[in-house]
Amino acid sequence: MEVRFVTLQRNEKDFLNYLMGNFSKTELAIPVTSLNISTFDEKVTFEIIKKTEVKKPSTLRLILSVLRLRNLSVVLVPLLSVLSETSDLFLAMQIATAVSFLLLAANLRNDVQDHVRGFDRINTRSGSRVIQKGWATAYQLQTLSWVFLFLASILGLPILWNAPGSLSLVALSGLAVLLGLSSRESNLRFSLFSELTTFLLTGPLLVMAGAYAINKEFSLGLLFWSLSWGAWYTVVSQFRTLRQLMLMSEANLPHWMVKVGFDRSKLYLAILFVLVSILLPAGFVSFFTDDLYYKGALVFLMITIVRFGPKIFTELLKINSPLSSSIEKVNQGIQIEHSLISFILALYFISKIIL
Amino acid sequence: MDIKIYDSKDFPSYLPKLNSLYDDLFSGGKGFRAKLIKMFAENLELSAKVELLLAQTIEFIHNASLLHDDLIDRSHLRRGKTTAWVKYTPEYAVLAGDYLLARVMVNLSSHGNIKLVSYTAEVISDLLEGEWIQDSLVRDFDINLNQLDRVHNLKTASLFKWCIRAPFIAKENYSEELHKILEEAGTLLGMLFQRSDDLLDFDIRNDEGKALLGDLKSGYLNSFAVFLFEGIDAKLKAEAILSQSLGELKSKVGEAHFELRAKQFDEINAHLIARYHHHLESLKMILSEKEKGILKRMSQLPEILYFRRKPSEKA
Numbered sequence: 001m002e003v004r005f006v007t008l009q010r011n012e013k014d015f016l017n018y019l020m021g022n023f024s025k026t027e028l029a030i031p032v033t034s035l036n037i038s039t040f041d042e043k044v045t046f047e048i049i050k051k052t053e054v055k056k057p058s059t060l061r062l063i064l065s066v067l068r069l070r071n072l073s074v075v076l077v078p079l080l081s082v083l084s085e086t087s088d089l090f091l092a093m094q095i096a097t098a099v100s101f102l103l104l105a106a107n108l109r110n111d112v113q114d115h116v117r118g119f120d121r122i123n124t125r126s127g128s129r130v131i132q133k134g135w136a137t138a139y140q141l142q143t144l145s146w147v148f149l150f151l152a153s154i155l156g157l158p159i160l161w162n163a164p165g166s167l168s169l170v171a172l173s174g175l176a177v178l179l180g181l182s183s184r185e186s187n188l189r190f191s192l193f194s195e196l197t198t199f200l201l202t203g204p205l206l207v208m209a210g211a212y213a214i215n216k217e218f219s220l221g222l223l224f225w226s227l228s229w230g231a232w233y234t235v236v237s238q239f240r241t242l243r244q245l246m247l248m249s250e251a252n253l254p255h256w257m258v259k260v261g262f263d264r265s266k267l268y269l270a271i272l273f274v275l276v277s278i279l280l281p282a283g284f285v286s287f288f289t290d291d292l293y294y295k296g297a298l299v300f301l302m303i304t305i306v307r308f309g310p311k312i313f314t315e316l317l318k319i320n321s322p323l324s325s326s327i328e329k330v331n332q333g334i335q336i337e338h339s340l341i342s343f344i345l346a347l348y349f350i351s352k353i354i355l
Numbered sequence: 356m357d358i359k360i361y362d363s364k365d366f367p368s369y370l371p372k373l374n375s376l377y378d379d380l381f382s383g384g385k386g387f388r389a390k391l392i393k394m395f396a397e398n399l400e401l402s403a404k405v406e407l408l409l410a411q412t413i414e415f416i417h418n419a420s421l422l423h424d425d426l427i428d429r430s431h432l433r434r435g436k437t438t439a440w441v442k443y444t445p446e447y448a449v450l451a452g453d454y455l456l457a458r459v460m461v462n463l464s465s466h467g468n469i470k471l472v473s474y475t476a477e478v479i480s481d482l483l484e485g486e487w488i489q490d491s492l493v494r495d496f497d498i499n500l501n502q503l504d505r506v507h508n509l510k511t512a513s514l515f516k517w518c519i520r521a522p523f524i525a526k527e528n529y530s531e532e533l534h535k536i537l538e539e540a541g542t543l544l545g546m547l548f549q550r551s552d553d554l555l556d557f558d559i560r561n562d563e564g565k566a567l568l569g570d571l572k573s574g575y576l577n578s579f580a581v582f583l584f585e586g587i588d589a590k591l592k593a594e595a596i597l598s599q600s601l602g603e604l605k606s607k608v609g610e611a612h613f614e615l616r617a618k619q620f621d622e623i624n625a626h627l628i629a630r631y632h633h634h635l636e637s638l639k640m641i642l643s644e645k646e647k648g649i650l651k652r653m654s655q656l657p658e659i660l661y662f663r664r665k666p667s668e669k670a
Contacts, residue, residue, distance in 0.1 A: 321491030
């Protein structure tokens, strides 16, 4: 099988067509990865492959890979916690769906921007990797992103119309999600404020905005819960970042882990992990009413934290290299723990809404 | 080797055992990197003085890393001879390596091309980072090929990148476009060389009779080992890693599986070779007519480095 490559400069007229995947009806242009940080910007080498040669997975696997539905937990759990305080099932579903669509749109846009900037050619762990595998083009992902944004607007606008007082809060949150996490020019993901952005958007801003949109009420308990969830997710996301520390250091990205170095990053992350493991159940207890389901959810939450937490903590401290396979294992462990916690909490909140 | 890399007159005679150590070190070895320099020097019309400077620089850096490597790995043999740290002392081996790196800086700064000095310093830094990271991965048997490639890009490819970029820098050709292509081409050459070296450990194209399973016995999975064990049952992998001979390893993973993976490994590296040739095509667009003469010889390098045969021979 003959291998064909094409190298194009960014300022060449066909460059964007190749990059976005719509330069040909029968062929795909996959940018080749590079181990050299300095070469990723101006010129891109593409491997040209026939679309018929790409082995695509099943439709379900493709959808799951493209959308990365597991990431929805970051907004669904706090949102469901707020929605569990309303008896309006339709409103609850409407808000949850709108915000989910917004997050999907932002994630897809992120993947496209990483691809356009060339970041995914250097960081082979970024995004869903569906473009690199030839399963979808950047153009298709971009189109899908706009579709989800449109759907989010269709669902979200009536809600905002009925609760004008929260318009600025909710709109600000949504806009910040799109701009901060998926901006081409100033990608906050790797700025010193990236953690603060993640914390605010997944915790206090989302929960408080949602609570105000539904019943115009705030409470200290709700605030504490939102802070605990935001903190939990922010720390969980840092485990993924630890995998990329060497790359970020080579690229001199302004991330706190690059500033403090490998050894201290591990230590600080371990300490933060212990703190949020205590904070999360405390936040849950502070807000939610004492009913049977709540006790059940709390028990399962504690079991999950105790079952996974200590092992993650010790394995994290034992990691002895930024390229160690242990980082991946620890990351998988924390993702499993996070998924289980999200499932338990989501199940509890949904049962509160329904029953 | 045509270029005389080591001359005792260049080193102080009052330091006991130093010249004897260097005599042992430089009398073995194929001097391949110096030959690469010679190849570029001819086509770029570098003066004999500059050619010697570049050849010495790269061989000094390479051999300094060998002195340190052998001590880190506690190897007793290098090129069929007793390693320096065993024959002399570990202290002398470390200092001898450091001294070679110091001489590199002295020689380059005397030459006066500050960009060459700066780039060489970066490469030495990359080499040491690669060594450090590699050492941190000993006994990590779940590492993947992508992670290893990052290590090899620092440890091995950095010197190949230097070999093909330094002659242009010495000629004061600092074109960014040229050097980015050379950097990518150098990375591919380095990866191919390293992967070929890793195959020798499994007696694949091992005409030089290198000792087998040396990396595995040192607690290190090389690139072919990682590829070979991919997808294998964890228990079987753990047993295979403890193999004391190649025959034992093959019987554990299965002879057919071993041969299949070797073939597939060659296929993925053929892909890298195709990418390398594509970069040579890009170079054709930006080199001068005279400089283009280097491309034919560069096109033969994958054959030499990966398949370990002269370009005129075919399998």
